[in-house]
Amino acid sequence: MTMPHTIDVCAVLRSAVNQNYGNLLTRDTGMAVRHQIERELMANREGGITSLDFSSIGLMDYSCADEVVAKLLVLLQNDDLTRGGYVIFRGIGEDHLELVESVLKHHGLALVCLCEDGNPRLIGRVSEAERRAWDMVRVRGTACPADLADEFGFGEDFVAGVLDELSRRRLLRRGTSGFVALDATEQVQ
Amino acid sequence: MNVITVPSSLDDQSFEQVLEQLAPLPADARILIDARNTTWASPYGLTALLTLAQTRAEKPQFMPPVKDDTSSYWSRANFFRYAEDLFEIVGSVPFQRPERDSRTLLEITPVSRSDDVHTVVERIQAKAAHILTENLHLESRAVMGFAMALSEACQNIVEHAGRGGWVAVQNYNYRKRMGRHVVQIAVCDAGVGIRQSLESGNRRPLTDRWDDGVALESAVIQGTSRFPDHGRGQGFKGIRGYLRKWKGKLAVRSGTARVADVPPWDDDVVRRDHLAPMPGTQLFIMIPEEVDR
Numbered sequence: 494m495t496m497p498h499t500i501d502v503c504a505v506l507r508s509a510v511n512q513n514y515g516n517l518l519t520r521d522t523g524m525a526v527r528h529q530i531e532r533e534l535m536a537n538r539e540g541g542i543t544s545l546d547f548s549s550i551g552l553m554d555y556s557c558a559d560e561v562v563a564k565l566l567v568l569l570q571n572d573d574l575t576r577g578g579y580v581i582f583r584g585i586g587e588d589h590l591e592l593v594e595s596v597l598k599h600h601g602l603a604l605v606c607l608c609e610d611g612n613p614r615l616i617g618r619v620s621e622a623e624r625r626a627w628d629m630v631r632v633r634g635t636a637c638p639a640d641l642a643d644e645f646g647f648g649e650d651f652v653a654g655v656l657d658e659l660s661r662r663r664l665l666r667r668g669t670s671g672f673v674a675l676d677a678t679e680q681v682q
Numbered sequence: 683m684n685v686i687t688v689p690s691s692l693d694d695q696s697f698e699q700v701l702e703q704l705a706p707l708p709a710d711a712r713i714l715i716d717a718r719n720t721t722w723a724s725p726y727g728l729t730a731l732l733t734l735a736q737t738r739a740e741k742p743q744f745m746p747p748v749k750d751d752t753s754s755y756w757s758r759a760n761f762f763r764y765a766e767d768l769f770e771i772v773g774s775v776p777f778q779r780p781e782r783d784s785r786t787l788l789e790i791t792p793v794s795r796s797d798d799v800h801t802v803v804e805r806i807q808a809k810a811a812h813i814l815t816e817n818l819h820l821e822s823r824a825v826m827g828f829a830m831a832l833s834e835a836c837q838n839i840v841e842h843a844g845r846g847g848w849v850a851v852q853n854y855n856y857r858k859r860m861g862r863h864v865v866q867i868a869v870c871d872a873g874v875g876i877r878q879s880l881e882s883g884n885r886r887p888l889t890d891r892w893d894d895g896v897a898l899e900s901a902v903i904q905g906t907s908r909f910p911d912h913g914r915g916q917g918f919k920g921i922r923g924y925l926r927k928w929k930g931k932l933a934v935r936s937g938t939a940r941v942a943d944v945p946p947w948d949d950d951v952v953r954r955d956h957l958a959p960m961p962g963t964q965l966f967i968m969i970p971e972e973v974d975r
Contacts, residue, residue, distance in 0.1 A: 516803060516829070518829075522796060552826060553826075554917075555917055556917060592920070595916075596913070600912060600913060
């Protein structure tokens with residue numbers, strides 16, 4: 494067992510552009526940052542959870558958020574589920590939240606964000622059913638479709654479909670005994 | 683010599699008078715820009731003058747304002763620092779005093795690379811936060827959007843213009859129209875312009891109706907980019923969203939057209955066509971003081 498893998502996005506930014514920047518600005522910068530994050534994620538595959546820490550980032554613009562957040566998520570979603578990793582975003586302040594949500598909604602994406610109170614939150618574009626199912630799994634920690642079917646009220650097959658979709662979008666993790674909520678404190682396998 | 687007279691008050695609207703005088707002249711015609719009687723210029727006016735000089739095949743002559751305080755302000759705004767390379771200055775320009783004008787958030791600054799955008803935003807970050815909250819009485823969350831709007835506006839040069847441009851940001855009391863403080867961002871370039879940028883990416887729609895005005899609406903209002911990626915073209919959407927929230931104004935001029943997001947306090951028109959031609963793209967952003975607190 495190892496400690497959770499955390500990537501300090503500000504440190505990546507400074508390393509990627511070789512400057513003492515604290516702001517995520519411009520598409521070129523975003524591309525350089527994303528490429529470096531992708532390389533670090535490659536080292537943490539096979540179902541591991543990586544925490545992307547934005548807490549030291551100052552300002553952010555749409556172009557950079559599109560490159561760093563949206564394109565990274567698109568890449569993860571298109572990856573092979575059996576080998577790809579999972580990402581939790583943390584330190585996205587209220588100032589950034591609106592902008593990040595806008596970028597996510599434009600692409601039809603969602604992410605799990607760890608809030609200041611320590612609770613994970615789903616932001617971006619998700620259906621009502623997906624949000625409900627995600628919340629139920631988060632409260633339980635782990636759940637299979639049969640556990641949620643009664644509360645959901647739409648039958649086990651429907652719930653299984655929703656959970657599968659959340660798993661495909663890497664908003665939940667598929668474990669041996671059901672679907673598992675993403676939790677940045679969880680230790681990497 | 684063809685004399686082009688600069689209006690006494692030079693802003694985004696009155697700059698059209700300069701372009702109208704230039705329109706009948708070929709690009710290589712010898713011109714003299716006469717700003718002797720100009721007493722006031724907005725950031726847009728100053729950056730557009732530099733942009734105009736870049737479009738001329740023959741280096742234009744330039745006569746600075748005769749009023750000392752006007753000329754001195756232009757100097758502090760960095761106008762002459764760049765004008766001396768782009769114009770043949772007729773007469774003398776004031777020595778640039780080292781102290782900075784308190785109204786100026788960002789003196790005229792060249793932008794051509796992504797690094798320049800970082801530099802611009804980081805240079806004005808603290809001062810912008812103070813001006814937006816203290817002078818414009820906006821909530822602190824307006825500061826983040828301001829930096830985003832500035833960054834996206836400057837990136838338009840880096841991504842699409844094909845040549846360097848200019849940015850300037852200033853806070854002033856807009857007595858003429860509002861009697862309120864405003865912050866104005868001007869971003870001007872003499873590059874390929876929006877229509878040619880879209881054409882270069884094969885983003886021209888399948889319609890016979892295609893001109894500078896249609897191209898501008900497509901880019902600014904519909905978020906079309908010359909790049910096919912789904913995430914492109916969101917910069918203008920972000921700027922417009924920010925300005926709607928804080929009752930600001932955006933006007934974009936490119937080629938022979940201009941489109942504007944007009945806030946309730948203004949009576950500008952949403953779109954103008956058949957204007958005198960101006961190469962490149964010129965952005966005007968104005969954020970007003972909040973008075974309905």
